[in-house]
Amino acid sequence: MKCESYQSSLTNAKILIVEDEVIIAMALEDSVHGFGYLVAGRATTGQRAIDLAMETQPDLALIDIRLDGEMDGIEAAERIYRRLKIPVIFLTAYSDEETLSRAIRTNPYGYLIKPIRPRELYTTIETSIYKHRAFVAEEARVACLSAVTNKLENPVEQVRASLKGLTSGIQKGIMDLDDVEVILQAHVDELERVRADLRELNDTMFRA
Secondary structure: OOOOOOOOOOOOOEEEEEOOOHHHHHHHHHHHHHOOOEEEEEEOOHHHHHHHHHHHOOOEEEEEOOOOOOOOHHHHHHHHHHHHOOOEEEEEOOOOHHHHHHHHHOOOOEEEEOOOOHHHHHHHHHHHHHHHHHHHHHHHHHHHHHHHHHHHHHHHHHHHHHHHHHHHHHHHOOOOHHHHHHHHHHHHHHHHHHHHHHHHHHHHHHHO
């Protein structure tokens, strides 16, 4: 099993823009393009944001908290995150305390107050994508190490049990030297594979 190091470029990151004020949405799109990102699409309602997110699989979503329609930006963000696990940055001009508390409970990666300054937008997007990808990479690394560890446990236990049976067979005189040689050679081969796996595990941990 290979545990590949996680590498990615932010250059081709796709950003979903969810904003019901056309002028602001257009300004955001211009900024996103100017930063070198791709625009996955624009949505003005919560349901359209969800549909577009599922269709385009963006790397990050910029979502206005207050949207026209039955679903506000917070609910849309919750549903998008549950399905895609992508970072969300909330946008708002103002919010009452209850709305702000709801937004915070969704654990957004950022929270920008309108009017949005391009430099602040860029920094928040860049930081959010980087942190999210680092989190995903760490999850993958831990899963890989766990898989390698589990892979090592079974052969070692099998060899231990077999050697115990081999010792018992020799003591009881039911195995001759040819049988012992064949079994020991099989164990040598298995332990060589274990050693290779251990070397891979060590290399993986060193890279991490």
